[in-house]
Amino acid sequence: MAISVDQQPRPASGALTKTGGFLAGFTHTLQPYIGCRFGCEYCYVKGLSVHRFHQPAAAWGSYVPPRTGIAEKLRNELRRLEEKGELATTAIFMSSATDPYQGIERKWRLSRACLDALIERPPGLLVIQTRSPLIEDEFDRIAALGNRCWLNVTLETDRDDVRHALTPLCPSIDRRLITLRRALAADLQVQITVSPLLPYSSAPVFGNLLIAHSKRVIVDTYTSGDGQQGKRTAATAIPALYEQHGLGNWRAETAAEALFQWLHTAIGDRVGWSQAGFATLAQLVTGIGTNLS
Numbered sequence: 001m002a003i004s005v006d007q008q009p010r011p012a013s014g015a016l017t018k019t020g021g022f023l024a025g026f027t028h029t030l031q032p033y034i035g036c037r038f039g040c041e042y043c044y045v046k047g048l049s050v051h052r053f054h055q056p057a058a059a060w061g062s063y064v065p066p067r068t069g070i071a072e073k074l075r076n077e078l079r080r081l082e083e084k085g086e087l088a089t090t091a092i093f094m095s096s097a098t099d100p101y102q103g104i105e106r107k108w109r110l111s112r113a114c115l116d117a118l119i120e121r122p123p124g125l126l127v128i129q130t131r132s133p134l135i136e137d138e139f140d141r142i143a144a145l146g147n148r149c150w151l152n153v154t155l156e157t158d159r160d161d162v163r164h165a166l167t168p169l170c171p172s173i174d175r176r177l178i179t180l181r182r183a184l185a186a187d188l189q190v191q192i193t194v195s196p197l198l199p200y201s202s203a204p205v206f207g208n209l210l211i212a213h214s215k216r217v218i219v220d221t222y223t224s225g226d227g228q229q230g231k232r233t234a235a236t237a238i239p240a241l242y243e244q245h246g247l248g249n250w251r252a253e254t255a256a257e258a259l260f261q262w263l264h265t266a267i268g269d270r271v272g273w274s275q276a277g278f279a280t281l282a283q284l285v286t287g288i289g290t291n292l293s
Contacts, residue, residue, distance in 0.1 A: 006058060006064060009068045010034065012073050014077070015030060015070050015071075016074065017029050021227065025280070026092065027286055028093070031098050032070055035064045036064060036097075039062070041238055045097045045098075068108075075121075089124050089287075090125075090285075091124055092125065094127065096129070100114075100130060101130040101134040112138060115141045128151050129193065130151075130153060133179045135179065139188060150190070151189065153193070155180075155193070159173075159199065190213070191216040194218060195219075195225060196221050196222045197219055197220065203259045216270045219274070219277065221256045223253055
């Protein structure tokens, strides 16, 4: 059977990409796939050249080519980092432009193969960013990396009506909470990324839910987190969706600040804000700052 166009394999020319910008603090990103079938309307990748000049032209969320051979490339690159004495200060973010555990991973297992390579030569830090329950298949591998690995799970709201209105292709909130509970039960290092924060119930209700399901929390917004102070988000359908569903002002950060302050009172420095929050763990390994005031 022919492989559909949106899943046509593309041999990886490399594995690790040096990073900075919003992910300052990390040294590299790792993308086992191109694109993301979750197709979140707010995703900043929609505005990047990797999507705008994707060939063949396709809507965001409609393609996810696997980067075949990426694990072999990763092994070679990790070996070179080790030979240069840089592996212990390497902080890898998997992934910034795709979800490494979307449905296609069941077939290709590229993220799993990358994890196996990372277990062989562990970097100073690996952060896995996902919203998919498929990550549960990898708990043993994550545990093998110990404190060198943190699992980031995206949970933007505690209201599933909001989730359905804005990110209808993503796993339900209840299903993600099950994954989070299982991750904590497996004694994994778990961080929830509320990124971007969507309309939610109340700071105490959502805040207590976040605390009960993680060891750390990051709160982010469209304005602080899309890389262009909200300009990227303004060019998406998010403003129209907020108006259509009566969700208020998408630019406002008042609700996010209220949640952040509530969490900070409850758990102190275990909550971070936007870019600085994402960088905190990596800075402990790399010493690279974010140059934020």
